[in-house]
Every structure is written in C-alpha cells, then in structure tokens.
Amino acid sequence: MKPQAAKQTEGKRPHTAMPARQDTALANRKSAPRAQPAFDDLHARIAARAYALYVQRGYREGGALEDWLDAKRETLAEVL
Numbered sequence: 001m002k003p004q005a006a007k008q009t010e011g012k013r014p015h016t017a018m019p020a021r022q023d024t025a026l027a028n029r030k031s032a033p034r035a036q037p038a039f040d041d042l043h044a045r046i047a048a049r050a051y052a053l054y055v056q057r058g059y060r061e062g063g064a065l066e067d068w069l070d071a072k073r074e075t076l077a078e079v080l
Contacts, residue, residue, distance in 0.1 A: 046075045 049071035050064075057063055 042075065042079065046071045049075055 046068070050067040053067040053070055054063070057067070
C-alpha cells in the first residue's frame with residue numbers, strides 16, 4: 001500500500017500563504033510610520049511631567065494624584 005496522504009499534499013501550497021497584494025499591503029503598513037492619536041502623546045507628556053514632579057519631591061510616596069493634576073495643568077497650559 002502506498003501512503004496517500006503524502007501524495008495529496010505534494011501539489012498544494014502551504015495554508016499560511018497569502019496573495020501577493022496582501023503581502024505588499026502588509027509590508028507597506030509595517031514600513032510606514034503610524035500616526036499616533038494626539039491624546040496618546042498628551043498622556044505621555046503628562047505622565048513624564050508627573051514623574052519629574054515625583055522626583056523633585058524626593059521620591060516620597062503619597063502625592064501621586066497631586067503630581068498628576070499639577071502635571072496635567074502645566075501640560076495643558078503649554079498646549080492651549
């Protein structure tokens with residue numbers, strides 16, 4: 001008896017193969033810089049400033065909310 005499973009898969013392409021146009025679109029999507037929403041950048045700036053305020057306070061616990069609110073106020077004042 002001959003194994004039939006081996007003959008059936010010889011002529012078939014792998015299941016993971018994608019059409020060329022999808023490969024091109026995927027490559028373009030990976031190489032093109034992604035535009036980040038403005039709120040992500042704003043959030044990162046506020047977080048960085050809040051951390052700087054925490055460092056200025058000498059790494060003391062208990063002032064995270066105040067640091068965040070001060071950082072938010074300062075950052076929004078710069079943006080607006």
